[in-house]
Amino acid sequence: MINARPHLERIAGYALADLGESDLISLAQNESAFEASPSAIDEGKAACSSPERYPDTEWSDLRSAIGDVHQLDSSRILCGAGSMELINVIIRTFAGPADEVVGTEYGYGYVRTAASLTDAQYLKAKEIDCTVCVDEILNTVSPSTKIVFVCNPGNPTGTMISHDEVSRLRRTLSEDVLLVIDQAYGEFADDYNDPVHTFELVDQGNTVVTRSLSKAYGLAGIRVGWGYFPKDVTTQMRKVLSPNNISVPAQVMATAAMRDQKHMRSIVHRTIEIRERFADDCRALGLDVPQSHTNFVLIRFPSSEIAAEADRQLRAHKLVLRGMGPYGLAECLRATICRQDIMDRCLEVLKEVMR
Ligand SMILES: Cc1ncc(COP(=O)(O)O)c(C=O)c1O
Incomplete structure (x- = not known):
């Protein structure tokens, strides 16, 4: 035993x-x-006919599709086997025993699991009326806090805070705390809150935005998520991410779905x-x-x-x-x-x- x-x-x-x-x-x-998009299904079927090769470890086509659609620098995009893998790798890369990871009262449950797997302490900031509260997050962080997770829009609440509030959180948090904005449901909120502003926060430093193809793209079964990261964060995370994390058919399907906005x-x-x-x-x-x-x-x-x-x-x-x-x-x-x-x-x- x-x-x-x-x-x-x-x-x-x-x-x-x-x-x-x-x-x-x-x-x-x-x-x-x-x-999902019919072109994603057709291209995925075709991609299954030659499984003898390993997938592209750079996710080149997928990253350029995401970069084109969201007007982002594709060299700062990382892709994961679902955004779950990216959340896990962010925590494994930047937090360990004696470090704190702060989430919110009703934040996405897997963040707690991923923090526990690295033996980091997971702390929850109170929410008000099932909505994230920036002041409560700021009251919860301490000098041991390495990462703050904000799920916006939230799961399981569905509620959302404004871009101004997220931006205030970034401005007020210490610069060495990594802020992760989990937007697995971001596409459902894009008409309400301009996504461009959220991605701009990444340029302002130590902020990450993660997104998923499991929800609005109807591709939960193929396991693809992506994130937009500061350059130095991508360098460290690449060391931890599994190099062949997304299969050939999944990359092809995700690329076609991304191009079919x-x-x-x-x-x-x-x-x-x-x-x-x-x-x-x-x-x-x-x-x-x-x-x-x-x-x-x-x-x-x-x-x-x-x-x-x-x-x-x-x-x-x-x-x-x-x-x-x-x-x-x-x-x-x-x-x-x-x-x-x-x-x-x-x-x-x-x-x-x-x-
Ligand atoms: C808030 C949130 N983040 C991330 C995920 C992970 O999604 P996936 O790994 O399928 O991209 C989910 C899945 O339900 C979620 O609700």
């Missing part, structure tokens, strides 16, 4: 939603309601339309739903017992939402926005519960 390193013995593995039986419909993982925009617009209708219908039932800037909504029930009952009844109708107990929000369920007919089924069950 071999023992894992002591800090690993103390942490639990990362838990995803329990989907149980295979005929359940998942509204639990924030995947896209709609299919029209398709991505149509996924975003259709999702937002369904989200807004569903959120309004939930509010009409007396449920509290914070304004979301993502492809999911957080539904707050009058009590944790009613939320648990809603979860039971939804599962009885084969619909699985994400329970929020682990986030300290047991009175909430998070619903990924799916096709209209599925959201209608979900709403019918919620009507029954609230009657």
Whole structure:
């Protein structure tokens, strides 16, 4: 019997939603309601026909597609097997035992796991009304803080803070603290908050922006994310990133999807339309739903017992939402926005519960 390193013995593995039986419909993982770009699917199929070669370790085509679309210096883009890999590598590169990583009260759960894996301390800054609060983050950081993570828009809340607030955070934080702005849902918020400003923060120093192709591009299964980094950060991270991290078909599919902005925009617009209708219908039932800037909504029930009952009844109708107990929000369920007919089924069950 071999023992894992002591800090690993103390942490639990990362838990995803329990989907149980295979005929359940998942509204639990924030995947896209709609299919990826047809050109991505076609090119991915073609790329599977010659698997004997290793992938491009520079992700050259993908990086230039991202650079063209977002008007970014492609030499400062890094790609990962999902933005999850980039989050993990950022922490492994810049934090270790005795260092602090600061996130927010309801920030993305994997950040805590990744910090624990390096034996760093993970601290949570309070949120106000399920929204990130810059002053609380500033009160939480200490001289031991190496990295601050802000998920904007937030998961599981869906809420967002303005560019001015993010910029104030950067200005006020000590220059040697790395600020990571996780924008896995950024495309759903681009009409609300100009993404150009967020990427400009990276030029101002020690700031990173991560994005994902799992959400608005409908490519969760191929595992591709990317980030925009200061040059010196990319140099250090390259040493830690696995050199062959993204397979050939995944790079080809992600590049084609990135070049098909029209398709991505149509996924975003259709999702937002369904989200807004569903959120309004939930509010009409007396449920509290914070304004979301993502492809999911957080539904707050009058009590944790009613939320648990809603979860039971939804599962009885084969619909699985994400329970929020682990986030300290047991009175909430998070619903990924799916096709209209599925959201209608979900709403019918919620009507029954609230009657
Ligand atoms: C806030 C946030 N960041 C990052 C990720 C990781 O996404 P991926 O690794 O699929 O790019 C997720 C996934 O749900 C997320 O919700």
